[in-house]
Amino acid sequence: MTQVFLGMPAGGQGNLFESEPFPKAAHRELGNTQMRKNLRHATHTIRDKRLKVVGELPDWEALRDAGSVIKNNSMATLEERLLEFEKNFTARGGIVHWARDADEANQIVTDLVKATGSTEVVKVKSMATQEIGLNEHLETEGISAFETDLAELIVQLGHDKPSHILVPAIHKNRTEVRDIFLKEMPVVDPNLTDEPAKLAEAARAHLRKKFLAAKVAISGANFALADTGTLGVVESEGNGRMCLTLPETLITVMGIEKVLPQWEDIEVFMQLLPRSSTGERMNPYTSLWTGVTEDDGPQNVHIVLLDNGRTRALADRFGRTALNCIRCSACMNVCPVYERTGGHAYGSTYPGPIGAILSPLLTGIEVEENGSLPYASSLCGACYEACPVKINIPEILVHLRGEDVDAKREKHKLPTQMDLLMKGGSWALGKGKNIGLLEKALPLGRLAAGKDRKIKKLPGIAAGWTQSRDIPAPPSKSFRDWWSDEKESK
Amino acid sequence: MRIALFATCIVDAMYPETAKSTVKLLERLGHEVIFPKAQACCGQMHMNSGYMPEALPVVENHINAFDTDDYDVAVAPSGSCVASVKHQHPYLADRLGKPELKERAKAVGARTYELTQLLVDVLGITNAAEQLGSYFPETITYHPSCHGMRSLGLGDRQLDLLKTVGGITVNELPEADQCCGFGGTFSIKNADVSSAMLDDKVKNICSTGASACSGGDASCLMHIGGGLSRTGAKPKTLHLADILASTMEETVSL
Structure with a gap:
């Protein structure tokens, strides 16, 4: 059937939205001193590890370029790549399902699980299923989903939300983890200590039973290779390997942007990803599977290819490179804003700098809930510098701010203080003679500063500045006037 | 030229x-x-x-x-x-x-x-004292502003030049590459996060024992200076152009 283009592709749904404006959420999170201490320690440790292993590679910058080029090419030919993947995955005995949005994906997975007769599934850590809220949906359908990644398990047992895409329980320290285990695990040693090895042992004992009993596993995927129809998961704990090999049925939910053209491409990404995410040269477990292998591993293999706003993001010519993201989390580990607010402040499944661009690109910026995310950055550029596929996050943040202002312009009739400030600024800074005229008033500012030559309180939206900073008294004469008086008159 | x-x-x-x-x-x-x-x-x-x-x-x-x-x-x-x-x-x-x-x-x-x-x-300047006559007998520290460091790729140009000023002592700033939190209207739209970032920058500057923090961007220096002033901290801020222009004959005072 030929599709007629009817305007912008639909926006994504699910856990992609701010729950409240970022400044408000940040204000609350900044007050959580335990969380800030945990985060500072964790992000700084990962930063140092990343720098060390990245520094070992003399061709790191060339690898980043290669990663960026491969992703750009893949995105430019996405339709062909996906159809090629579908053909090859199907030829090897896998079954492909296409999901336009979160609802469709949740429904497909639910139907597949129900068809097995099972009411329990084990899960490999997956951002796509977080994004669509799969666990919550399965629960309403009477299906229990058990997270098997240690940090995801902590989050799930603690009835909490992930705050980081790689280390979702980064906001918890080990004492807090022990308390959650003691309270929530059905069978647990009451004398459990907060020693990491003991905590891991407790989780292991808890999970082993689940692995051996599970008939269905649900995973995400780090990549799909179009030319062979292969899927891949990269992980550290071996829980993924168990989920991907032990159950009879394996259902993978993957965003359509994860497809790479060819098998050789993983050479580049397997060098970029572990170094950028955990700061390791190589991750402990890399699992690759291509359809069904008779009498070995799952015999019913499905993949749900998820759009949920990705086509929409792809249509934005200044923002589309955000889809090149390989979910390594290097950007959030180096971000000074994320380090202080943590991931929950961003509301969406995707926190940090990448989340601040990806969430509004997927949902559409005119969805007002995500309007404050692109402003959650000082534009320092640390994220761009760390990104293994060179996504120019600061540039996209600025672009999305422009989209946000334009969208609001159409909706609101009354100008805000910021609108007025910017309109006035456009006049004042739009001509040399206009700024020159205003600078004649500098002595008035000196008057306002008073004896100690500091301005300590500003009105309106500028009050945010003077909550923690003074403004110096302005000079009596601008440079422009000095130049006229001293240089031109002589 | x-x-x-x-x-x-x-x-x-x-x-x-x-x-x-x-x-x-x-x-x-x-x-x-x-x-x-x-x-x-x-x-x-x-x-x-x-x-x-x-x-x-x-x-x-x-x-x-x-x-x-x-x-x-x-x-x-x-x-x-x-x-x-x-x-x-x-x-x-x-x-x-x-x-x-x-x-x-x-x-x-x-x-x-x-x-x-x-x-x-x-212009091939590598030694400020010799080639520019720069002289500034103070202990300073230096904050590399983000856009110069990352968008322009200035590397250590600013710091290296400051180190060659006559009479100067340059103390290294801990966590120098961390943003001061200014970010233009970020400082008013997300004033709380910005203030938290500034707070760390101010503490790090004070820990160096320098009498001034220099840098290449007046806007960041205004932000940092505003924080130093508000907390009553001793260090001042001074643009690197002012330090480089300072000479034995006409020494800039803090």
Whole structure:
């Protein structure tokens, strides 16, 4: 059937939205001193590890370029790549399902699980299923989903939300983890200590039973290779390997942007990803599977290819490179804003700098809930510098701010203080003679500063500045006037 | 060379001494400095706040002021404003569908330099005391501003030059590469996060025992200086142009 283009592709749904404006959420999170201490320690440790292993590679910058080029090419030919993947995955005995949005994906997975007769599934850590809220949906359908990644398990047992895409329980320290285990695990040693090895042992004992009993596993995927129809998961704990090999049925939910053209491409990404995410040269477990292998591993293999706003993001010519993201989390580990607010402040499944661009690109910026995310950055550029596929996050943040202002312009009739400030600024800074005229008033500012030559309180939206900073008294004469008086008159 | 000074709006209105220092340095090296009076601002505040149509007159004004044959290179005592001229002006023209303006923006950007870029890369200055007569007998620390460091790739140019000033002691700033939290309207839109970032920067500066924190961007220095002043901390802020322009005969005081 030929599709007629009817305007912008639909926006994504699910856990992609701010729950409240970022400044408000940040204000609350900044007050959580335990969380800030945990985060500072964790992000700084990962930063140092990343720098060390990245520094070992003399061709790191060339690898980043290669990663960026491969992703750009893949995105430019996405339709062909996906159809090629579908053909090859199907030829090897896998079954492909296409999901336009979160609802469709949740429904497909639910139907597949129900068809097995099972009411329990084990899960490999997956951002796509977080994004669509799969666990919550399965629960309403009477299906229990058990997270098997240690940090995801902590989050799930603690009835909490992930705050980081790689280390979702980064906001918890080990004492807090022990308390959650003691309270929530059905069978647990009451004398459990907060020693990491003991905590891991407790989780292991808890999970082993689940692995051996599970008939269905649900995973995400780090990549799909179009030319062979292969899927891949990269992980550290071996829980993924168990989920991907032990159950009879394996259902993978993957965003359509994860497809790479060819098998050789993983050479580049397997060098970029572990170094950028955990700061390791190589991750402990890399699992690759291509359809069904008779009498070995799952015999019913499905993949749900998820759009949920990705086509929409792809249509934005200044923002589309955000889809090149390989979910390594290097950007959030180096971000000074994320380090202080943590991931929950961003509301969406995707926190940090990448989340601040990806969430509004997927949902559409005119969805007002995500309007404050692109402003959650000082534009320092640390994220761009760390990104293994060179996504120019600061540039996209600025672009999305422009989209946000334009969208609001159409909706609101009354100008805000910021609108007025910017309109006035456009006049004042739009001509040399206009700024020159205003600078004649500098002595008035000196008057306002008073004896100690500091301005300590500003009105309106500028009050945010003077909550923690003074403004110096302005000079009596601008440079422009000095130049006229001293240089031109002589 | 005939060098056009792009003073930047904040230096023009709030820190005229820094522009004068820039003029002094270049004249000391025997160059002619001009000040195109049509200039006003790079428009970064508008663009970074998302007000693209409002940024257009500001950006057009800058391009009109500097797209002339009247000079060889343009220089600004700011990494951030130069990065905006080089990277954001072509983006804005592209976004608003103005291909001709984009080409002119690229041409202006190509011959616009941040001060230490010009001094080191074009004019071959590697020793400030010997080649510029710089003298500043104080202990300072140095904050590398983000846009100069990352968007322009200045590396250690600013710090290395400061270290060669006569009489100076430069103490290393812990966590120097961390943003001070300014970010233009970020500092008022996300005032709490910005303040938390500033707080760490202020503490780190105080830990160095320096009497001043220097840097290459007046806006970041105004932010840091505002935090130091509010907490009653001793260190002052001083733009690196003012330190480089300071001599044995005319020593800048803090």
